[in-house]
Amino acid sequence: MRQIHSDNTLSQKLERTEARANADFVETRARLEPESGAAWIEVGGAYAMFDGTESPLTQTFGLGIHEDATAKHLDRLEAFFKGHGAPVFHEVSPMADMSLLSLLGERGYRPIELTSVMYRPLQNVEIVNAMPNSEISTRPIGESEADVWAQTAARGWATVFDGLGDFMLALGKVAARTEGGKPFLAEIDGEPVAAAGFGIYDDVCILAGASTVPEARNKGSQNALLAARLHYAQERGCALAMMCALPGSQSQKNAQKNGFDIAYTRIKWQLFE
Numbered sequence: 001m002r003q004i005h006s007d008n009t010l011s012q013k014l015e016r017t018e019a020r021a022n023a024d025f026v027e028t029r030a031r032l033e034p035e036s037g038a039a040w041i042e043v044g045g046a047y048a049m050f051d052g053t054e055s056p057l058t059q060t061f062g063l064g065i066h067e068d069a070t071a072k073h074l075d076r077l078e079a080f081f082k083g084h085g086a087p088v089f090h091e092v093s094p095m096a097d098m099s100l101l102s103l104l105g106e107r108g109y110r111p112i113e114l115t116s117v118m119y120r121p122l123q124n125v126e127i128v129n130a131m132p133n134s135e136i137s138t139r140p141i142g143e144s145e146a147d148v149w150a151q152t153a154a155r156g157w158a159t160v161f162d163g164l165g166d167f168m169l170a171l172g173k174v175a176a177r178t179e180g181g182k183p184f185l186a187e188i189d190g191e192p193v194a195a196a197g198f199g200i201y202d203d204v205c206i207l208a209g210a211s212t213v214p215e216a217r218n219k220g221s222q223n224a225l226l227a228a229r230l231h232y233a234q235e236r237g238c239a240l241a242m243m244c245a246l247p248g249s250q251s252q253k254n255a256q257k258n259g260f261d262i263a264y265t266r267i268k269w270q271l272f273e
Contacts, residue, residue, distance in 0.1 A: 004121055004240070006263045011095035012065050014117055014242050014263060017204040019047035019061035024178045024199070026051050032174060041080055044073040050084045055171075059089035059268070064096030074107060078271065088271035091115070094264050104269050113268035116252050118260040119242045122205075122234045125259070129227035133220035136193075138186045138228035146176035149183045153195035156211025168211075175209070184229055186212075186221040194221035198229045205233035207243040210251070226258050 004010060022040075026049050029038035040049045045066025051057040060077060063069050081088045090109070092100060141149045150172030158165025172195075176183050180201055186194035193216035197209035207229055212221045230241055245251035247265060256262075 004119070006261075008065065008095040010119070010263055011093045011117075012062075013204060013240070014119060015062040015065050015091075015093055017201050017206050017242060018244070020201045021178075021180060021199045021206050021208075022049050022057050022061065023047055024180045025057060025175060028178045029174050032177065037084060039084075041076075043076045043080075044069055046073070046077065046090075048077050048080050050081065050086055053084070053086045054167075058084075058086050059091055061091050063090045063092055064100040065093050068097050069100045069103065071103065071107075074103065090269045092267050092269055093117070094266070107271065108273055109269040109271050111267045112270045114247050115244050115266045115268065116247045117242065117244050117263045117266050118252070118255050119240055119263050120230075120258075120260045122230065122238050122241055127227055127230045127234060128258075129220075129223055131220040131223040131257075133224065135188050136186050136219065136221055136224045137188075138184055138224050140182045140184050140198075140232065141176065145185070146183075147173060148192060149176045149185060149195050152185065152192040152213065153209065153211050155213045156194065159214055172209075182232070184225050184232075186225050186228075188216060188219075193219075194225055196222070196225040196229065198232070200233060200236060200238060203237065203239040205229065205238045205241050207241060222254055223258065226254065230258070 026038045026040045029036055029051055036052060038051050040047055046060045046063040048060045049057045078088050150169055153172045154165045154169035157168040175181060175197055180199045182198050184196045184198055185192050194212040199206050210222050210225055233241055243255055
């Protein structure tokens with residue numbers, strides 16, 4: 001197996017994959033809900049998304065990775081977000097040139113969040129479920145099951161804090177209909193118990209948004225969904241899988257148990273004026 005190094009080349013690949021997945025989502029939102037004003041642009045290799053003022057997708061990906069970020073780039077990006085009445089956020093890879101940190105500081109940005117960006121090779125490797133359970137079956141959803149998937153995902157997220165379930169239901173109904181997406185369900189006795197996001201862009205797959213309904217937790221659904229998505233991607237010729245998680249979270253631990261390595265820790269910056 002060819003060794004993959006955590007460097008700028010890998011970061012370009014991972015950041016562009018996540019950017020494309022989110023652009024796919026934004027385009028789907030614009031198609032399904034034209035009144036939302038959802039849109040995205042590319043500036044200096046960075047993808048800037050507007051998906052609503054409260055959406056976690058409203059930010060940039062890949063700033064300073066494909067080419068050095070400049071004040072002119074930031075002027076255009078900030079104008080894009082402000083033109084939509086949205087706050088300005090940038091997810092910045094540590095592989096970007098260090099000059100970007102000074103530039104962000106000079107313009108009034110502050111770091112607000114950290115993300116572990118993880119990856120694992122898929123070619124010529126065995127995919128093993130770290131917690132197998134024969135009761136659990138997994139599969140990609142059919143075209144008519146988008147709302148079922150969204151409802152299952154929302155039930156899983158609803159216990160995190162009040163109001164999150166409704167927010168994730170609306171988000172999930174769009175995510176389940178994206179062109180590059182292939183969401184997965186986990187079932188026990190034919191009943192959906194967990195949902196997970198998934199998409200393939202060129203030879204990289206991205207795993208996102210797994211949640212389990214309260215009554216079915218701690219049975220191995222998330223590990224089953226992780227292994228199933230990796231198998232699916234491997235069978236379709238993907239060379240690499242990626243996912244993101246909060247540092248030290250259970251999602252990160254589950255990924256590491258299933259062969260993922262941390263490529264780098266990314267910083268999210270917000271503009272304060």
